[in-house]
Amino acid sequence: MATEILMPALSPTMEEGTLAKWLVKEGDTVKSGDIMAEIETDKATMEFEATDEGVIGKILIAEGTEGVKVNVAIAILVEDGESVDDIAAPAPVAAAPAPAAAAPVTEAPAAPQVDETPDWPEGTKLKQQTVREALRDGMSEEMRANDDVFLMGEEVAEYQGAYKISQGMLDEFGSRRVIDTPITEHGFAGIATGAAFGGLRPIVEFMTFNFAMQAIDHIINSAAKTLYMSGGQMGAPMVFRGPNGAAARVGAQHSQDYAAWYMQVPGLKVAMPYSASDAKGLMKTAIRDDNPVIFLENEILYGQSFDVPDIDDYTVPFGKARIWRTGTDVTIVSFGIGMKYALEAADKLAEDGISAEVIDLRTLRPMDAPAIIKSVMKTNRCVTVEEGWPQGSVGSYISSVIMQEAFDYLDAPVINCTGKDVPMPYAANLERHALITTDEVIAAVKQVTYK
Amino acid sequence: MAARKTTKQTNASAEELKAYYKDMLLIRRFEEKAGQLYGMGLIGGFCHLYIGQEAVVVGLEAAAEEGDKRITSYRDHGHMLACGMDPNGVMAELTGREGGYSKGKGGSMHMFSKEKHFYGGHGIVAAQVPLGAGLAFADKYKDNGRVSFTYFGDGAANQGQVYETFNMAALWGLPCIFVIENNQYAMGTSQQRSTSSAEIYERGLAFGIKGEAVDGMDVLAVKAAGETAVAHCRAGKGPYILEIKTYRYRGHSMSDPAKYRTREEVQKMRDERDPIEQVRELLLTGKHATEDDLKAIDKDIKAVVNASAEFAKNSPEPALEELWTDIYA
Numbered sequence: 001m002a003t004e005i006l007m008p009a010l011s012p013t014m015e016e017g018t019l020a021k022w023l024v025k026e027g028d029t030v031k032s033g034d035i036m037a038e039i040e041t042d043k044a045t046m047e048f049e050a051t052d053e054g055v056i057g058k059i060l061i062a063e064g065t066e067g068v069k070v071n072v073a074i075a076i077l078v079e080d081g082e083s084v085d086d087i088a089a090p091a092p093v094a095a096a097p098a099p100a101a102a103a104p105v106t107e108a109p110a111a112p113q114v115d116e117t118p119d120w121p122e123g124t125k126l127k128q129q130t131v132r133e134a135l136r137d138g139m140s141e142e143m144r145a146n147d148d149v150f151l152m153g154e155e156v157a158e159y160q161g162a163y164k165i166s167q168g169m170l171d172e173f174g175s176r177r178v179i180d181t182p183i184t185e186h187g188f189a190g191i192a193t194g195a196a197f198g199g200l201r202p203i204v205e206f207m208t209f210n211f212a213m214q215a216i217d218h219i220i221n222s223a224a225k226t227l228y229m230s231g232g233q234m235g236a237p238m239v240f241r242g243p244n245g246a247a248a249r250v251g252a253q254h255s256q257d258y259a260a261w262y263m264q265v266p267g268l269k270v271a272m273p274y275s276a277s278d279a280k281g282l283m284k285t286a287i288r289d290d291n292p293v294i295f296l297e298n299e300i301l302y303g304q305s306f307d308v309p310d311i312d313d314y315t316v317p318f319g320k321a322r323i324w325r326t327g328t329d330v331t332i333v334s335f336g337i338g339m340k341y342a343l344e345a346a347d348k349l350a351e352d353g354i355s356a357e358v359i360d361l362r363t364l365r366p367m368d369a370p371a372i373i374k375s376v377m378k379t380n381r382c383v384t385v386e387e388g389w390p391q392g393s394v395g396s397y398i399s400s401v402i403m404q405e406a407f408d409y410l411d412a413p414v415i416n417c418t419g420k421d422v423p424m425p426y427a428a429n430l431e432r433h434a435l436i437t438t439d440e441v442i443a444a445v446k447q448v449t450y451k
Numbered sequence: 452m453a454a455r456k457t458t459k460q461t462n463a464s465a466e467e468l469k470a471y472y473k474d475m476l477l478i479r480r481f482e483e484k485a486g487q488l489y490g491m492g493l494i495g496g497f498c499h500l501y502i503g504q505e506a507v508v509v510g511l512e513a514a515a516e517e518g519d520k521r522i523t524s525y526r527d528h529g530h531m532l533a534c535g536m537d538p539n540g541v542m543a544e545l546t547g548r549e550g551g552y553s554k555g556k557g558g559s560m561h562m563f564s565k566e567k568h569f570y571g572g573h574g575i576v577a578a579q580v581p582l583g584a585g586l587a588f589a590d591k592y593k594d595n596g597r598v599s600f601t602y603f604g605d606g607a608a609n610q611g612q613v614y615e616t617f618n619m620a621a622l623w624g625l626p627c628i629f630v631i632e633n634n635q636y637a638m639g640t641s642q643q644r645s646t647s648s649a650e651i652y653e654r655g656l657a658f659g660i661k662g663e664a665v666d667g668m669d670v671l672a673v674k675a676a677g678e679t680a681v682a683h684c685r686a687g688k689g690p691y692i693l694e695i696k697t698y699r700y701r702g703h704s705m706s707d708p709a710k711y712r713t714r715e716e717v718q719k720m721r722d723e724r725d726p727i728e729q730v731r732e733l734l735l736t737g738k739h740a741t742e743d744d745l746k747a748i749d750k751d752i753k754a755v756v757n758a759s760a761e762f763a764k765n766s767p768e769p770a771l772e773e774l775w776t777d778i779y780a
């Protein structure tokens with residue numbers, strides 16, 4: 001049967017090209033792989049190979065012709081002994097179906113539904129625990145419950161954790177499940193992600209998140225995107241955790257807050273607890289989650305104590321903010337160590353007669369936007385607090401959400417209190433200035449409340 | 452280098468030879484068809500063909516057992532066909548249709564099959580190396596006796612994460628076969644222009660990982676080397692490296708002007724070393740098959756490939772709702 005040879009698309013963007021040169025003539029026999037012509041595209045001159053066997057029956061487009069559209073017949077291939085005249089009228093070329101219309105934009109809910117149930121029922125027995133102990137308990141409880149869960153990272157086993165988060169875990173779980181790695185973030189993040197594809201539930205400790213930049217390709221390209229790229233067949237149920245943000249006097253390379261970076265990525269979930277109960281409850285939820293979770297801790301908070309409910313299997317759901325303090329004049333939204341400044345500011349503002357509502361987001365993805373919107377509809381003012389840099393901050397995203405969903409309720413522009421737009425300096429005085437301060441939060445609140 | 456079995460000392464039965472012939476021919480014809488569909492605008496973006504390298508995956512699959520895992524780069528169509536994935540689903544993924552392995556959301560470079568233990572399809576050069584070691588880590592953790600085939604290119608072999616992985620794989624004794632598909636070029640850069648050592652597998656020696664170079668145009672040599680590697684891993688002796696010397700006939704991707712090598716170089720390889728021709732000759736000279744038998748095989752394969760192309764053209768584009776699914780489990 002005679003077949004048409006069509007002008008090929010030789011690059012992802014090619015729509016037409018020049019048929020520069022024929023390397024075969026009518027009557028020549030070709031087989032798959034033979035070069036038939038040279039075609040000039042927008043980028044280069046390319047060789048065009050035959051894919052079928054046959055005889056060149058007729059050349060339809062002469063060499064030197066410019067602007068030959070992709071999919072136009074340029075020659076006719078016949079079988080041995082067949083003539084070109086046997087060919088029926090050319091069938092129209094099947095084009096890819098036209099793309100359908102874009103998905104509709106979802107509309108903002110009029111009155112957001114907010115889950116305000118307390119984290120634990122009234123009368124629950126509480127114990128004081130540090131964030132450090134709470135994190136360890138959260139991991140250990142999940143490891144006791146599921147053999148597929150294991151912890152790996154630098155110094156997590158024999159050294160008992162660079163920040164002592166995994167204290168005692170090697171003793172309890174052994175070296176099969178608490179694994180010291182070489183200093184090789186890119187490599188072990190990849191191995192852990194592969195292990196998650198293979199059915200395990202790894203917890204990867206980064207000594208600090210600054211070093212996770214070596215591994216960010218696996219976190220995002222391998223862990224976050226695979227479920228989507230596989231059409232739902234396989235994903236990476238795992239936790240990447242470790243201290244994030246500034247410690248004290250450790251300089252520019254050891255002090256970055258990555259909240260805004262990871263929050264941007266579909267396929268990741270991002271938790272950033274402030275209190276010990278949230279550290280424990282969110283950790284347990286993170287380990288059980290079937291998706292890759294970025295779990296941002298904070299070195300300064302590790303030693304701080306909070307009430308933790310003394311109950312079996314305490315978990316905190318993702319995407320549910322905690323209202324630490326109710327108020328009527330302004331909404332202060334924060335997360336992680338930012339909560340320290342938010343709560344201190346609220347205390348001092350109360351002395352001046354300003355009533356601040358303080359919301360701890362706890363997870364940034366999913367983010368409890370309804371809780372923010374509902375509060376702003378009441379207070380009509382909002383200040384966000386975080387340690388990270390201002391441009392492309394978590395606060396700037398929150399501001400855009402408020403503007404789109406509660407514009408008519410705002411009595412003042414939203415102010416984002418952030419770290420300064422500089423690499424972290426070492427000098428004590430400069431570092432104090434680079435970080436967000438309680439005074440700055442107070443000043444911002446006074447500005448939006450016109451006090 | 453371990454003693455290489457040549458085609459003269461056949462380590463396969465006539466039936467096995469015929470099966471390898473079929474498997475390699477399926478890949479070749481499938482890839483030719485993919486190239487054709489690309490030319491027609493039915494396949495878009497990047498499309499990396501495997502033509503010339505067929506003996507690598509077919510030889511290694513002959514050494515694998517049910518449950519063993521495999522993972523590779525973007526040049527992945529051959530691996531999927533060789534491990535038994537459905538040509539229809541692969542081709543429909545190439546055309547970005549609902550019937551594709553990833554429902555059209557992955558494309559040529561990103562396909563997966565849990566059922567066939569195929570873990571992708573990865574677009575970041577060398578990222579699949581630690582991922583493959585991670586699959587082996589999971590197998591060792593579960594103590595299930597499986598091995599993982601981790602394929603990567605000569606270009607990928609210059610990424611740092613490969614050596615991070617070699618170190619941990621050796622340290623932890625992971626049952627991972629690192630398969631370096633050395634087709635001599637990384638896009639337009641030849642091995643000599645990018646790689647300090649002539650024998651890439653020797654880099655494993657620094658980590659105490661055994662390895663060998665293999666003639667990748669000879670499916671029986673690949674199979675023999677694969678069996679050695681698999682036996683090593685299953686015996687709990689840790690990872691193994693196979694540097695398989697092969698050659699890609701086509702451009703790196705579809706838009707490769709191929710100015711970095713001569714037409715004669717490619718033609719010589721095709722004429723003298725073609726992996727399919729070699730087996731064809733064995734079959735004919737050994738009187739295991741007649742010309743007519745082989746014609747019949749060719750015809751059957753063409754029918755399978757044409758059917759996959761029809762399926763891939765007729766499968767609808769994914770529903771728009773698919774945009775929003777599979778982001779979270």
Ligand SMILES: Cc1ncc(C[n+]2csc(CCOP(=O)(O)OP(=O)(O)O)c2C)c(N)n1
Pocket residue numbers: 524526574575576603604605606607608634636637638703
């Ligand atoms: C990290 C990264 N850098 C660059 C690229 C672009 N790129 C894609 S394939 C390729 C060449 C890889 O060659 P090789 O590893 O030999 O594999 P082959 O294509 O020959 O199979 C390059 C540079 C990429 N995909 N990822």
Ligand SMILES: [Mg+2]
Pocket residue numbers: 604605606632633634635636637638
């Ligand atoms: Mg290569």
